[in-house]
Amino acid sequence: MPSLRETLARTRNSILGRIQTVLGQADISDETWDDLESLLLQSDIGAPTTEKLLTNLRKRAASEGIVKASALRGVLRSELVALLGPKATPVHDAKLLLEVIMVVGVNGSGKTTSIAKLCHLYLKHGRKIVLAAADTFRAAAIDQLQIWGERSGVPVIAGAPNSDPGAVVYDAVQASFNRKADLLIVDTAGRLHTKHNLMQELKKLRNVLSRSVHDAPHQTLLVIDAANGQNAINQAKGFAEAVGVTGVILTKLDGTPKGGVTFAIVNELGIPIRYIGTGEKMTDLQEFDPEAFVANLFDEKE
C-alpha cells in the first residue's frame, strides 16, 4: 500500500513544496500575502476559504509579532489543521443488527470503485457484508459491482437493468436479514446534484431504507473526485440538503496534486472527510486523518 506521504508527495512538490521558496528569507511584505494567496487558490481551496485563511494569518502575524515570511509556514499549517477539525471516527455500534451505508455522488466520481474498497476495509474488520446494486440506470453498472463482489466474495443484490432502485434496496435489506449480514452498502446511480427528479429518487431510496431498518442509513457517504474544483462544494451542498451527508470519500487523490477542495467542504459546510481513495486497487482506501493529511502536505523532506 502506498503510504499517505508517497501519495501526497506530488501535492507537496507542486504547491506546498513551493511555499518555502515563495516565502523565502525576507520579511513579510505585501508581496508575501499575494504569493500565499496565489498558492492557496492554485490548490482549489477557493476564494472564500483562502480569504478566511489569510485574514487569520494576518491577525496572528500581528498579534504574535511574526516578522519573517518563512515563519508563516508553520502558522498556515496549524490554521489548515484547525480548519479540518478533529478526526471524525464514527464508532460502529455493535448493538446494531444491521448497519446501512448509502453511497452517493455525481457521475464518474468513483462510487462503485470506492464501494469495492470499503468492502475490503470492512471485511478486514470481520464484518459480514451485503452489497445493493441500486444503480439500475447506467449501462453495465450492475455488472461492474458484481465483478467487484465476486472478487471480494461479497453477495450483490441486484435487479434487472432499469428496474426500480427502491425495490432493489428493499430486497437487499431483506437479503441482509436473511443472511444475517451486519453491513449493507448501497451503490446508487451517479447523478448531478442539480437534477431535481434524480435527487427526489435518492430521497425515496433513503426513505425505503429508513422504513426497513431502524435509523438507516447510518452513514451516507458522498464520493467526490479530488480533481473537482469549486463545484465540489455545490455537490456537497446539494446532496447534503437532499439526503443528509455524514461524510465524504475523496477519490483519485493519487494523481491530483491537490486536496484543497477538502478544506472548503469542511470549512463551508462542516461535512467531515471520512476516507481518501489513492489508487485503483482494492486496498487503496484510507481513513482520512486531518493531522496526518496536513502534516504530510507540509513535510519538507521527501
Added chain:
Amino acid sequence: MFENLSDKLQAVFDRLNKRGILNEQDVDVALREVRLALLEADVNFKVVKEFLARVKLRAIGAEVHKSLTPGQAVVKIVHEELLTTLGEPGKLDLGGPAPHVIMLVGLQGSGKTTTAAKLALRLRNSGMRPILVAADTYRPAAILQLEQLGKQLNIPVHAEGNKIPPPQICQNAVSHAVQGAYDVVILDTAGRLQIDETMMAEVEKIKAVTKPQEVLLVADAMTGQEAVNIADAFNKRLGLTGLILTKVDGDARGGAAISMRAVTGVPIKFMGEGEKPDAFEPFYPDRLAGRILGMGDMLSLIEKAQVNYDEAEAAKTAEKLMSAKFDLDDFLGQIRQIKKMGPLNEVMAMIPGLNKLSKELTPDMTDKQLKRVEAIISSMTMHERHNPDVLNASRKRRVAKGSGTSVQEINQIVVQFRQTQKMMKQMSTNPRMRGLGGMFGKR
C-alpha cells in the same frame, strides 16, 4: 448559484465617480471582481492572470458608450475577451479516405464511454457508419457497458475481451473497419492519470498503430485548477486535436474549459449535457462565456422551453386568451407546462436578474406553491373551472377540503385569476396589442 457579475461590477462603479472614460484605478477595482468570478468558476490561476492583463490593456482608456454603464462596459470587454479565448466551435476533421479513427482519452470517470456512444449516434445520424471499439480492458464491466450502449443504439461494437492488449485490439478494429466498410472508428480507451507512465505509454502506442485523425480529450466540466496539468500532459504526449467537455448539465461554471483551451490551443468540439445518448451538443462559446461570468443562461432556458413546451397546447391557450375565454382550466394547463420545464427555481436561475431571487427560494417553496394551485384547481368541478363565479362559500369550503388548503388561498387564486383575465380582455380589445397573441402561440 449564479451570481451576476454585471450586478457586482455595477456596485463597484456606483461607489466610484462616474466618468466617461475608464481610468486605471476604476479598471483595477473592477478587475478584482472579475478575477474572483473567474477563480470561482475554476479558471486556472495563471490563465486568469494572463487573461486579466489582456482585459486591462483593452479597458483602460476605453470610451464608455452612452448606453452602457461603466460596469456593463467592463463586462462587455471581459465577455468579448472570453469569447476570443474560448475560440470558434471546433468541427470534427473527417476528411480524406475512410475509415477515420477518432481516439477518446481522459481521466477515470470523465465520461469517455458515454461520450463514445453519443458521438457514434451523432455521426450515424449524419449518415455515417461508425463502429465503437472497447479498448478499456481495465475497469470492470467497461467493455460490457460499451456493448450495452451499442446494442441500445444499434451501433456495432468491436470488443475482444480484456486479455488482449488494447493497442492490439485497436489495430484489429481498424482492419475490421476497412473490411466492413465502416467510415468512422471510435476508440474508447481506458481512463488514465496523466502522470501514469505505463498507461500513457500504452495510449501513445494505440495512437501509433491506429493513426487517429482526431485525438479528443474528454474532460469533466467540474474539474478544478488541475485542468491545465491534465490537458497539458495529454497534449504533449498525444497531440490533441480537440476537447470534449462533459457533465455540462450540472451547475459547474466550466472554467476548466478556458484553462484547457488556453494551455493546449486546441478547440472545444462538443459538450455532453446529460445522461441520454442524444444529450450531446456542438460547443457554443457564447453560452459557456455567459455561464462562466455568471450572467445567466438565457439561451439554455429558451431551448428548454422550446423542448418542453407543447406547441399545440400553447396555440390553443393563446387563442383562448385573445378571445377572453381563458378559464381556470387553461390556467391549470399553463401551470403544468411550466412544471414540465423543471423546478421553478432552476428555471428562474437561468434568467438574468431573477437568479438572485431564485437563491432565496428553495425548490420546495416554489414548487410547493405551484403544486398547491394545481391541487386547488384540480379539486374544482369542470363547471367551476369554466365559471369561477359560481364558487360560493360552500363550494370553496369543499374545494379547500379537497385540496388540503384553506378558503383564503382559494380566494387569492380567484382574485389573481380575475386580474389576469381582465388584463387579457384589455389586450384583446386593443387592436394594436393583438400581435402579442403570437407570444403565446408561436415562437
